[in-house]
Amino acid sequence: xxxxxxxxxxxxxxxxxxxxxxxxxxxxxxxxxxxxxxxxxxxxxxxxxxxxxxxxxxxxxxxxxxxxxxxxxxxxxxxxxxxxxxxxxxxxxxxxxxxxxxxxxxxxxxxxxxxxxxxxxxxxxxxxxxxxxxxxxxxxxxxxxxxxxxxxxxxxxxxxxxxxxxxxxxxxxxxxxxxxxxxxxxxxxxxxxxxxxxxxxxxxxxxxxxxxxxxxxxxxxxxxxxxxxxxxxxxxxxxxxxxxxxxxxxxxxxxxxxxxxxxxxxxxxxxxxxxxxxxxxxxxxxxxxxxxxxxxxxxxxxxxxxxxxxxxxxxxxxxxxxxxxxxxxxxxxxxxxxxxxxxxxxxxxxxxxxxxxxxxxxxxxxxxxxxxxxxxxxxxxx
Numbered sequence: 001x002x003x004x005x006x007x008x009x010x011x012x013x014x015x016x017x018x019x020x021x022x023x024x025x026x027x028x029x030x031x032x033x034x035x036x037x038x039x040x041x042x043x044x045x046x047x048x049x050x051x052x053x054x055x056x057x058x059x060x061x062x063x064x065x066x067x068x069x070x071x072x073x074x075x076x077x078x079x080x081x082x083x084x085x086x087x088x089x090x091x092x093x094x095x096x097x098x099x100x101x102x103x104x105x106x107x108x109x110x111x112x113x114x115x116x117x118x119x120x121x122x123x124x125x126x127x128x129x130x131x132x133x134x135x136x137x138x139x140x141x142x143x144x145x146x147x148x149x150x151x152x153x154x155x156x157x158x159x160x161x162x163x164x165x166x167x168x169x170x171x172x173x174x175x176x177x178x179x180x181x182x183x184x185x186x187x188x189x190x191x192x193x194x195x196x197x198x199x200x201x202x203x204x205x206x207x208x209x210x211x212x213x214x215x216x217x218x219x220x221x222x223x224x225x226x227x228x229x230x231x232x233x234x235x236x237x238x239x240x241x242x243x244x245x246x247x248x249x250x251x252x253x254x255x256x257x258x259x260x261x262x263x264x265x266x267x268x269x270x271x272x273x274x275x276x277x278x279x280x281x282x283x284x285x286x287x288x289x290x291x292x293x294x295x296x297x298x299x300x301x302x303x304x305x306x307x308x309x310x311x312x313x314x315x316x317x318x319x320x321x322x323x324x325x326x327x328x329x330x331x332x333x334x335x336x337x338x339x340x341x342x343x344x345x346x347x348x349x350x351x352x353x354x355x356x357x358x359x360x361x362x363x364x365x366x367x368x369x370x371x372x373x374x375x376x377x378x379x380x381x382x
Contacts, residue, residue, distance in 0.1 A: 012310055015223065015261045018195055023230060025057035026200070029121055030234065032143045036119045037062065038093060061198045062115045068196035069154040070104060078103040107152065114151040115198070122151050123200040126191055128207060133157065133189070135178045140200050142238050150176050158193040159186045160214060188214050193224040200231045202240065212253035222259040229254065229262055233269050243273065243280060251287040258298045260310035267292055267321040274324065288325035292318045301333050303350045312350045319354035334358030342369055
């Protein structure tokens with residue numbers, strides 16, 4: 001990802017990694033039965049569909065967290081020191097972390113002990129008292145159980161000031177609790193605004209609502225907005241928040257959302273909730289329809305030359321989501337496009353997936369069309 005992102009930053013690969021890589025690892029690692037990224041010594045974790053999200057995706061997220069904490073120059077210094085120290089020799093993972101500690105002077109071995117060799121991850125409970133933030137960490141799982149685990153947590157707090165300016169405050173949380181000072185004129189604050197930290201955050205309701213207003217003003221970054229919404233959904237799954245809480249927050253504060261990352265996560269999450277919460281489908285659909293229709297109005301129903309890759313991707317997702325949530329506009333457009341295919345015409349490849357799905361649901365001629373394509377097509381795309 002890093003190499004490709006260097007040459008093609010417009011592709012937004014790090015944003016895609018947050019959903020496809022980091023988030024899937026957070027979901028898997030929140031299960032009661034999980035595994036560490038690596039077992040110390042000679043013990044081996046067998047790679048299978050259950051452990052792969054931990055080994056590869058959590059592993060990548062942990063490296064990203066370390067890069068954010070140390071900075072690229074100290075990361076390079078650590079790698080250079082490791083390679084020089086063990087050139088023409090063999091080295092194991094623990095020696096790798098020890099070499100980083102020697103090169104940087106930071107407690108990297110303790111970092112690895114908590115993140116690489118320990119299963120799970122923490123949630124930070126954040127409480128503001130005046131000009132102090134009090135943080136407490138505990139292991140986050142979807143099944144409530146007490147643990148005495150502690151992680152070495154790099155903390156980054158973005159504070160929003162009355163003047164309109166922002167300020168970053170960083171610290172390293174080494175115990176179960178920690179406190180840090182924030183400016184007196186702080187209006188709102190977000191912990192882990194870049195989502196580089198592999199943990200979740202729980203705010204008190206008043207602070208959560210303040211961040212919601214910052215989202216409405218589009219002053220919270222796409223990544224920060226995604227992180228806040230994604231953590232809130234995880235708390236719904238764990239029973240800390242209700243579905244009503246989530247729908248109210250998203251419906252109010254993301255009503256005009258048109259940025260790729262938070263929008264993609266919201267429509268995916270609402271689609272999942274629509275499937276599993278059968279008795280609440282009308283409420284979920286109402287929120288999803290409002291958000292997806294206003295976003296489609298902004299990006300347009302059909303692709304335009306020269307548009308960004310993210311707009312191309314999100315349009316196809318929005319068309320299917322809006323149709324699922326009962327949008328008449330999406331249903332009519334999809335049906336018209338599918339009839340074009342039935343008549344021998346073409347549909348732009350960037351919306352073909354959603355058009356085919358809409359047609360499969362609602363057109364009587366869909367079965368014969370797909371059966372013919374299955375027998376005659378040369379490529380999966382057509």
